Amino acid sequence: MAQKLKETILNPILKGNPITVLVLGICSALAVTVQLKGALVMALSVIAVTGLSSLVCSLLRNTIPNRVRIIVQLVVVAMMVILVDQILKAGEGTYAIDKQLSVYIGLIITNCIVMGRIEAFALGNKPIPSLLDGIANGLGYGLILVIVAFFRELLGSGTLFGLQVLPSGYIPNNLVILPPFALILLGCIIWVHRAFDKDLQEK
Amino acid sequence: MNTNSNVYTVIYTALIVVVVAALLAFVAAKLGPAQDANAKAETLRQMMSAAQVKPTEELYAAKNAEILDLYAENISEAYTIGLDGKKNGELSVSKDKIELVSKLKPQHKAILAEGEVTLPVYIFKSGKAVIPIYGAGLWGPVWGYIAIEPDCHTIAGAFFDHESETPGLGAKIKDEPWFREKFIGKTIEWGDSPAFRLEKNAEASGATNAVDAITGATMTSKGLNEALNIWFKAYENHFGLGAFFNMLEKHAIETTPNAEEE
Numbered sequence: 261m262a263q264k265l266k267e268t269i270l271n272p273i274l275k276g277n278p279i280t281v282l283v284l285g286i287c288s289a290l291a292v293t294v295q296l297k298g299a300l301v302m303a304l305s306v307i308a309v310t311g312l313s314s315l316v317c318s319l320l321r322n323t324i325p326n327r328v329r330i331i332v333q334l335v336v337v338a339m340m341v342i343l344v345d346q347i348l349k350a351g352e353g354t355y356a357i358d359k360q361l362s363v364y365i366g367l368i369i370t371n372c373i374v375m376g377r378i379e380a381f382a383l384g385n386k387p388i389p390s391l392l393d394g395i396a397n398g399l400g401y402g403l404i405l406v407i408v409a410f411f412r413e414l415l416g417s418g419t420l421f422g423l424q425v426l427p428s429g430y431i432p433n434n435l436v437i438l439p440p441f442a443l444i445l446l447g448c449i450i451w452v453h454r455a456f457d458k459d460l461q462e463k
Numbered sequence: 464m465n466t467n468s469n470v471y472t473v474i475y476t477a478l479i480v481v482v483v484a485a486l487l488a489f490v491a492a493k494l495g496p497a498q499d500a501n502a503k504a505e506t507l508r509q510m511m512s513a514a515q516v517k518p519t520e521e522l523y524a525a526k527n528a529e530i531l532d533l534y535a536e537n538i539s540e541a542y543t544i545g546l547d548g549k550k551n552g553e554l555s556v557s558k559d560k561i562e563l564v565s566k567l568k569p570q571h572k573a574i575l576a577e578g579e580v581t582l583p584v585y586i587f588k589s590g591k592a593v594i595p596i597y598g599a600g601l602w603g604p605v606w607g608y609i610a611i612e613p614d615c616h617t618i619a620g621a622f623f624d625h626e627s628e629t630p631g632l633g634a635k636i637k638d639e640p641w642f643r644e645k646f647i648g649k650t651i652e653w654g655d656s657p658a659f660r661l662e663k664n665a666e667a668s669g670a671t672n673a674v675d676a677i678t679g680a681t682m683t684s685k686g687l688n689e690a691l692n693i694w695f696k697a698y699e700n701h702f703g704l705g706a707f708f709n710m711l712e713k714h715a716i717e718t719t720p721n722a723e724e725e
Contacts, residue, residue, distance in 0.1 A: 294630040294631070295630075322466075323466065323475070324466070324475070325466050325467055325471060325472040325475055325476075326466065326467055327467065327472060328472055328475075328476055331476065332475075332476065332479055335479055335480065335483055336479075336483075339483045339486065339487060342487055343487070343490060346490055346491060346494050346498070347494065349494070349498045349501065350494035350497035350498050350501070351497075351501075352497075352501060352526065352527055355498075355501040355502075355505065356505075356523070359505075362603075362626055362627045363627065416631060417631075432631075434631055434632075434679070437630055437631030437632075438629075438631070
């Protein structure tokens, strides 16, 4: 049992990472990784949404009519996303970040990871493992987001968390700030990930 | 129980929707005041940044309550005007009841339709008048606040913001202090068309009402230029006359009472 739980938590972060292995949630990974602060808030939001949506759907799993299950899931996910957005807007410290992330918080609804985990895991498992699975998938997503944002903020603005780290003579690279570079960076991360994990390589 | 029967499905979905809607409505009502307070403080920060009350970073580091205090300390009066330039309303500036015209989109539409407008003018104790501008950038709305010196002619400061312009390109209108600082000391030529120019190589002409557009952000710059000119036009009757009288005073042009009456 403990072994299974451990796998539930570790698998989405490493071997079954939603971004680098399942290649889900790419759009938002390109959009919100210009600055570390934004990426971190986005990651936390996704963790909250995947975790809580999986929990609620798992609690409801025996009552949901099979024919409308996708719609019911969507309602639950949309509710969670709106809640997260409203809370971010209401917090004095998070208001500016919510403004900066603009539509991308709302677009968590369309993030395939959320619905994917509910369909694949939460509907067939007990609430606690489902919650952990959702959180772990959010963590796997957030980890990649933070790695990408680290390089993009460092090279694109010369800063980390808004603080200047590169010498002031550094000329920020504009390509790094544009979405295509995030795609290149993601490709590199997938490459490194596969190089280290032999199980992921095709024969 | 058969969870696949039609009756069950209909009742179940209806119930889910009602529960979720009720929950969201409750949360929205609970958090609404906090969100409005954040939005108001944000607007005040931007206005005071334009009016050079304090450096922008300090304003953004300050808490909401401090911002309200700072505004109440520095504001002298606020009112709204119509397109004819005449006052058509007062805005309260007392600390507990600060009134703003925060929704700029409907005003923008009304200006374009030449309908009824209530355009805000915020007069600070330093004599600077702050007015908003609003328009369309590349991906979404762009807006800003322009502070005008007491001579009704010179720009004392500016602050621009946007909803979703490209980071590193269009977003520079907000992120790069040098951009808003360029506007300081420039003039608004009321009555001219255009009253202000934010265009490629505009500064090279030597005109005082011109600022260079941002390289790589052509559409954002164009949108901002349009926003500036549409709103300046709307304020023309209010400030244009003031600027005219200021000019008369400056050049001490003598007019005879008779000539004025004719």
